[in-house]
Amino acid sequence: TEYALTNGYCTVKILNYGAIIRSFCVQTEDGLKEIVLHYDSAIDYLNDEYYLGATVGRVCGRIENASFVLDGKTYILDKNDGENCLHGGYNGFNSKFFSAKTVGDSLIMTLFSKNGEGGFPGDITFSVTFSLVNKGLKIKYHAESTENTPFNVTNHTYFNFGDTFNTEVFIDADMVTPVKANLIPEGFLNVENTPFDFRKFKKIGESIDSDNEIIKICNGYDINYVLNGKNFRKVAAAKHDKLQINVYTDMPAMQFYTGNFLPNNPQKGLKRRGGFCFETQRFPNAVNNSEYPSVIVKKGKVFDSETIFEVVRTEY
Numbered sequence: 001t002e003y004a005l006t007n008g009y010c011t012v013k014i015l016n017y018g019a020i021i022r023s024f025c026v027q028t029e030d031g032l033k034e035i036v037l038h039y040d041s042a043i044d045y046l047n048d049e050y051y052l053g054a055t056v057g058r059v060c061g062r063i064e065n066a067s068f069v070l071d072g073k074t075y076i077l078d079k080n081d082g083e084n085c086l087h088g089g090y091n092g093f094n095s096k097f098f099s100a101k102t103v104g105d106s107l108i109m110t111l112f113s114k115n116g117e118g119g120f121p122g123d124i125t126f127s128v129t130f131s132l133v134n135k136g137l138k139i140k141y142h143a144e145s146t147e148n149t150p151f152n153v154t155n156h157t158y159f160n161f162g163d164t165f166n167t168e169v170f171i172d173a174d175m176v177t178p179v180k181a182n183l184i185p186e187g188f189l190n191v192e193n194t195p196f197d198f199r200k201f202k203k204i205g206e207s208i209d210s211d212n213e214i215i216k217i218c219n220g221y222d223i224n225y226v227l228n229g230k231n232f233r234k235v236a237a238a239k240h241d242k243l244q245i246n247v248y249t250d251m252p253a254m255q256f257y258t259g260n261f262l263p264n265n266p267q268k269g270l271k272r273r274g275g276f277c278f279e280t281q282r283f284p285n286a287v288n289n290s291e292y293p294s295v296i297v298k299k300g301k302v303f304d305s306e307t308i309f310e311v312v313r314t315e316y
């Protein structure tokens with residue numbers, strides 16, 4: 001089932017499968033403009049391997065060796081990315097049917113994830129609420145668990161202004177978490193004098209193929225930014241062709257991913273690097289790495305978080 005939210009300026013379409021953002025259209029001088037990658041058919045969503053527009057959980061990003069120890073117990077997860085667990089494993093939120101209801105102007109999608117699902121402890125009751133704010137989309141996440149459990153949710157929309165290379169990006173972050181060959185982050189890296197510095201608007205294409213070791217491992221940008229500041233704030237932006245996306249979140253981090261794994265498949269509307277993701281999140285693999293802030297949701301406690309993707313028209 002597809003739901004549409006509209007306010008005359010933007011229209012966002014959301015599927016009950018994966019709580020997927022299937023379409024994000026904005027009214028421009030030249031008519032409605034689609035700014036996200038999407039598929040035409042439902043089957044393509046069922047077969048999708050690239051998380052197009054999906055809500056991603058229980059734990060987004062990679063968990064090294066698909067295992068972790070919590071409260072003295074070892075948990076074994078799905079190895080769906082080499083030796084690692086990616087985006088919650090084979091039965092992640094992206095592949096679930098959500099219950100949907102509308103309350104006022106909001107669309108609330110709810111999911112129950114059973115204790116042991118994907119190998120994770122605790123029953124999780126999760127909801128994601130979509131609503132339109134003046135010029136964009138607000139995404140609110142809520143989760144509760146019956147056990148201590150790692151939890152990290154994101155949205156995997158690929159924004160596409162028609163030309164990823166010439167899209168200019170800003171990310172308010174002095175540091176990234178550099179990755180090892182298996183794409184697992186370790187430590188911290190200051191972005192100064194690296195291709196990862198987006199503290200001023202810079203074209204994605206400028207350093208996407210630089211011979212920086214980490215860029216080569218990732219085949220472009222696929223890295224977790226340690227966002228400056230705390231609480232709800234503007235953290236990133238992207239602009240091209242008179243449109244600008246602004247990203248606001250209360251999350252501490254954001255994966256900037258330039259679709260390096262997307263295949264060249266014109267029939268499905270896909271192209272390598274044909275879009276880019278601003279995945280607001282908590283730190284990847286934090287459950288195995290004590291130098292990163294904890295992602296454990298404690299038994300009986302709640303997780304609440306909010307991200308806004310705002311789209312404004314610019315003149316430049």
Ligand code: GLA
Nearest residue numbers: 049050051222255257261277
């Ligand atoms: C995330 C990861 C990427 C890739 C995509 C899905 O963005 O960081 O490495 O796995 O998801 O294709």
